[in-house]
Amino acid sequence: MSDSLTANLDFEKNIIEVEDRIKHLQQLGNNDNLNFDSEITRLQTKLERLLKSTYSKLTPWQKTQVARHPDRPHTIDYINGLITDFTMLSGDRAFADDNALIGGIGRFCGQSIVVMGQEKGHDLDTRMKHNFGMAKPEGYRKAQRLMDLADRFNLPVLTFVDTSGAFPGVDAEERGQAQAIASSIERCLNLKVPMISTVIGEGGSGGAIAIATANRILMLEHAIYSVISPEGCASILWRSPDKVKEATEALHLTAQDLRKFGIIDEIIAEPIGGAHRNHAETINHAKEVILRHLQELLSFSGEELKKKRTEKFMKMGRKFAKSE
Amino acid sequence: MNWISEFVRPKIKKTSAKEVSDNLWTKCPECGQMLFNKELEKDYFICSFCGHHLRLPVETRFKMLFDNSRYRLINLPKVQDDPLNFKDTKRYIDRLRTYRRSSHNDDALSVAVGNIDSIRTVIGALDFGFMGGSMGIAVGEGIAKACDFAAKTSAPLVLITASGGARMQEGMLSLVQMARTTAAINAFKESGLPYISIMTDPTTGGVSASFAMLGDINIAEQGSIIGFAGARVIEQTIRETLPEHFQKAEYLRDHGMIDIVINRMNMRETLARILKLLIAKTN
Ligand SMILES: [Zn+2]
Numbered sequence: 001m002s003d004s005l006t007a008n009l010d011f012e013k014n015i016i017e018v019e020d021r022i023k024h025l026q027q028l029g030n031n032d033n034l035n036f037d038s039e040i041t042r043l044q045t046k047l048e049r050l051l052k053s054t055y056s057k058l059t060p061w062q063k064t065q066v067a068r069h070p071d072r073p074h075t076i077d078y079i080n081g082l083i084t085d086f087t088m089l090s091g092d093r094a095f096a097d098d099n100a101l102i103g104g105i106g107r108f109c110g111q112s113i114v115v116m117g118q119e120k121g122h123d124l125d126t127r128m129k130h131n132f133g134m135a136k137p138e139g140y141r142k143a144q145r146l147m148d149l150a151d152r153f154n155l156p157v158l159t160f161v162d163t164s165g166a167f168p169g170v171d172a173e174e175r176g177q178a179q180a181i182a183s184s185i186e187r188c189l190n191l192k193v194p195m196i197s198t199v200i201g202e203g204g205s206g207g208a209i210a211i212a213t214a215n216r217i218l219m220l221e222h223a224i225y226s227v228i229s230p231e232g233c234a235s236i237l238w239r240s241p242d243k244v245k246e247a248t249e250a251l252h253l254t255a256q257d258l259r260k261f262g263i264i265d266e267i268i269a270e271p272i273g274g275a276h277r278n279h280a281e282t283i284n285h286a287k288e289v290i291l292r293h294l295q296e297l298l299s300f301s302g303e304e305l306k307k308k309r310t311e312k313f314m315k316m317g318r319k320f321a322k323s324e
Numbered sequence: 325m326n327w328i329s330e331f332v333r334p335k336i337k338k339t340s341a342k343e344v345s346d347n348l349w350t351k352c353p354e355c356g357q358m359l360f361n362k363e364l365e366k367d368y369f370i371c372s373f374c375g376h377h378l379r380l381p382v383e384t385r386f387k388m389l390f391d392n393s394r395y396r397l398i399n400l401p402k403v404q405d406d407p408l409n410f411k412d413t414k415r416y417i418d419r420l421r422t423y424r425r426s427s428h429n430d431d432a433l434s435v436a437v438g439n440i441d442s443i444r445t446v447i448g449a450l451d452f453g454f455m456g457g458s459m460g461i462a463v464g465e466g467i468a469k470a471c472d473f474a475a476k477t478s479a480p481l482v483l484i485t486a487s488g489g490a491r492m493q494e495g496m497l498s499l500v501q502m503a504r505t506t507a508a509i510n511a512f513k514e515s516g517l518p519y520i521s522i523m524t525d526p527t528t529g530g531v532s533a534s535f536a537m538l539g540d541i542n543i544a545e546q547g548s549i550i551g552f553a554g555a556r557v558i559e560q561t562i563r564e565t566l567p568e569h570f571q572k573a574e575y576l577r578d579h580g581m582i583d584i585v586i587n588r589m590n591m592r593e594t595l596a597r598i599l600k601l602l603i604a605k606t607n
Contacts, residue, residue, distance in 0.1 A: 166533075168553030168561050173571060176581045177552035178532035185506045186538060205490075205499060206533045206552070213503040227490045227499040227530075232557075237412035237492060252408050252495045261407070263496045310511065313503040314468060317403070317461035 051273035066222040071276040075117035075160040081283035098139030100131040114150040117160030134167035137180035156194040166207030181210040188213035192302030219255035221270040226253035395438030400466040416493040431462035441596035446474035449484040457487030460494040464501030471512035489529015502534035544573035
């Protein structure tokens with residue numbers, strides 16, 4: 001993932017400086033058989049301290065930047081890391097194949113499953129191919145088609161959510177973006193198999209919930225999930241894009257806030273310094289948590305799973321409802 | 325149509341300020357003609373010059389649709405205000421108070437029960453004048469209540485939308501109302517009763533992408549803007565001008581998303597006919 005396009009995160013300036021010095025010393029050591037071990041160790045200790053202190057108190061806006069970091073593990077990385085025998089399935093059987101939302105069948109810890117998620121891409125070519133993870137109606141109809149398959153063969157559904165939102169475009173509107181999202185939510189609710197959704201980066205509004213109306217909703221530690229992008233919120237409510245940090249605070253879009261509000265079920269810990277620093281460890285944490293939830297859900301019947309999922313969403317916000 | 329004669333001037337003024345030049349006249353937002361308010365009310369808030377359907381108060385809507393303009397409002401559950409303690413340039417709680425004062429309603433949704441050509445029907449309607457008809461916890465709770473009440477009393481359900489989408493000021497608690505209202509509609513549909521969705525100007529965002537698009541029959545008022553993304557956002561994304569009639573009710577019908585585009589004048593008769601066809605299957 002060396003060909004990422006965006007610059008380093010502004011608040012990581014000191015961290016990256018130390019990381020670069022360590023890399024530099026390691027290279028010098030390799031080339032000239034010199035030994036900088038003690039200095040490298042000192043710097044590594046310093047680095048760890050810096051990472052810990054920075055990442056333990058990220059602001060909501062910094063989390064938003066981390067959640068969007070181009071080097072974060074994306075849906076494809078989770079599929080490669082967690083799913084064996086993955087077999088990609090394409091198309092909505094009506095109009096097109098949407099690469100913004102990819103999916104298929106495979107095995108998760110031995111269990112056959114249906115897996116899907118938005119893929120943002122990691123360089124210019126793949127970003128274009130995947131339309132930056134912004135699905136069109138055919139993407140949400142592919143999701144529904146994959147859920148039909150899951151129901152037919154009694155396969156649990158795992159989704160990975162990572163999108164700034166559904167694609168806003170003329171073609172998407174004329175093919176019924178609103179209808180596609182609405183019916184995808186409905187399809188999720190009618191599933192008679194376990195469904196677990198994990199917000200791995202950005203959970204952007206309707207385009208996210210379309211594949212996240214699940215029995216369990218998990219979120220990476222520094223992921224965000226929001227009704228509107230902080231930028232959109234700032235420009236509508238503050239009428240000023242400069243107020244993006246204020247909007248980010250006000251929206252309560254962090255995993256920690258959403259756990260408090262009962263929107264999500266569990267937070268998946270990220271390695272020190274964020275998921276983009278250690279894919280393997282991140283994906284392994286995700287695996288443990290997803291597996292535990294899946295094992296719990298597998299003990300319920302299809303009808304129970306559907307009922308529980310409906311009740312879960314019918315309750316949301318109700319703990320804030322006063323009695324009639 | 326004797327129910328028109330009992331047409332009462334709505335107590336609630338919901339037309340937005342800029343559409344009203346003074347107490348007597350309203351400017352048509354489409355053709356710019358000045359319309360005499362008393363005449364406008366008589367014409368169901370349809371412009372007599374160009375036929376444009378202006379937004380109308382929910383109370384007027386109910387009076388137009390129910391037999392003899394008679395209906396009973398259903399009490400909707402109270403919810404906790406402002407769960408996020410949200411503040412932009414103004415506190416959300418203060419905005420809420422302002423809208424409550426001007427609308428005499430707790431939130432954007434009203435639900436009523438009455439007869440449409442003798443068929444007992446539950447109608448829920450969103451008021452665009454109340455924070456753009458946006459959907460937060462209160463609207464979600466109200467839709468759930470409407471679904472539950474209609475199913476329990478074996479009444480068909482009509483939901484009339486006018487909404488910019490989810491209510492940002494309630495953050496994710498508003499986004500999940502998309503799933504919640506869909507779940508409520510889902511449960512209602514299991515009763516075997518019809519759910520008719522009537523989309524009016526405008527119906528966008530989280531409302532169009534949840535319960536509004538899931539009607540057994542989807543109806544739209546002519547000329548209404550209906551879509552997912554806002555036209556401005558789309559223009560900024562694709563950087564071209566949008567096609568003519570883009571996101572208009574007729575455009576959605578032509579692209580297969582809407583069953584019937586309707587003139588407001590015909591709404592009551594059309595609803596009555598459809599409900600009878602779906603419920604009173606033999607006559
Ligand atoms: Zn006019």
